[in-house]
Amino acid sequence: MNQGDISRRAPVVSLGLFADAHYAEMVYGDRHCKESPAKLAACIDTFEQGELDFVVCMGDIIDKSEDHDVELGYLVRMREIFAGFSGPRHFVIGNHDVATLTKDEFLRECGATHPAYYSFDVGNVHFAVLDGNCHRDGNDFSAGNFAWDDAWVSAAQLEWLAQDLAESCDRKSIVFCHENLDHRLWNGELDPHILRNADQVRGVLETAGNVRAVIQAHYHPGLQTTMNGIDYLGLRAMVVGAGLENNSFAIVSVHADGRLVLRGFEQQPNVELQLREDG
Numbered sequence: 001m002n003q004g005d006i007s008r009r010a011p012v013v014s015l016g017l018f019a020d021a022h023y024a025e026m027v028y029g030d031r032h033c034k035e036s037p038a039k040l041a042a043c044i045d046t047f048e049q050g051e052l053d054f055v056v057c058m059g060d061i062i063d064k065s066e067d068h069d070v071e072l073g074y075l076v077r078m079r080e081i082f083a084g085f086s087g088p089r090h091f092v093i094g095n096h097d098v099a100t101l102t103k104d105e106f107l108r109e110c111g112a113t114h115p116a117y118y119s120f121d122v123g124n125v126h127f128a129v130l131d132g133n134c135h136r137d138g139n140d141f142s143a144g145n146f147a148w149d150d151a152w153v154s155a156a157q158l159e160w161l162a163q164d165l166a167e168s169c170d171r172k173s174i175v176f177c178h179e180n181l182d183h184r185l186w187n188g189e190l191d192p193h194i195l196r197n198a199d200q201v202r203g204v205l206e207t208a209g210n211v212r213a214v215i216q217a218h219y220h221p222g223l224q225t226t227m228n229g230i231d232y233l234g235l236r237a238m239v240v241g242a243g244l245e246n247n248s249f250a251i252v253s254v255h256a257d258g259r260l261v262l263r264g265f266e267q268q269p270n271v272e273l274q275l276r277e278d279g
């Protein structure tokens with residue numbers, strides 16, 4: 001079989017992604033929060049028609065209400081729409097998800113059976129989900145006690161991550177994190193969308209040697225960059241703009257020849273990357 005035949009083979013793994021739906025019954029700035037249930041329904045319809053191994057909600061599925069029960073209602077509505085996807089569903093926690101709720105409350109109400117950070121394997125690819133919603137001292141953002149521009153990965157989580165990646169050193173790994181792990185400046189300072197200890201996290205990813213891509217959300221325009229052999233892909237936010245033409249979500253396929261193909265829907269641009277092969 002020649003290289004062309006290998007490239008055309010079915011992907012090793014296919015997954016659906018959506019980010020920053022921010023559902024609440026309001027509109028502010030460019031955030032059309034109240035349209036997110038309709039946008040998510042269209043997204044899940046598309047995912048359900050594809051042959052996807054799993055779908056990841058990349059965080060900030062809800063926005064804030066002053067009332068705890070109203071906010072819980074926002075989450076229940078979005079969870080029910082997301083449940084229209086019949087395969088495995090994963091939740092990356094975003095800062096807005098814990099604006100009123102605790103992490104445990106959020107995950108329980110989502111019906112998630114996984115903790116805030118964890119890992120899993122599909123089709124010989126390793127996936128690690130990070131939780132960037134911690135204070136500098138490692139304590140959780142919880143029920144409104146959070147600062148979106150002062151977010152950290154805890155020391156305990158960094159230790160877990162190094163161990164987890166070492167145990168999966170024979171597999172390509174992809175990392176999910178709502179907050180950003182790449183490096184860029186804003187007004188001469190570290191962009192506040194980036195975790196304050198992102199350099200430490202990148203150090204763990206680079207030392208592990210098997211991490212090929214980081215998928216992130218939180219920075220609503222989205223982005224793509226490469227640092228030290230690791231590709232960083234930021235998804236565009238679902239909440240930005242009115243109408244289904246301003247929806248945004250993606251299907252990612254990872255192929256045996258190392259190609260990562262992101263097919264973007266509506267405002268999400270397409271991306272094709274060749275993941276690094278060597279260790």
Ligand SMILES: [Fe+2]
Nearest residue numbers: 020060218237
């Ligand atoms: Fe967001």
Ligand SMILES: [Fe+2]
Nearest residue numbers: 060094095218
């Ligand atoms: Fe966010």
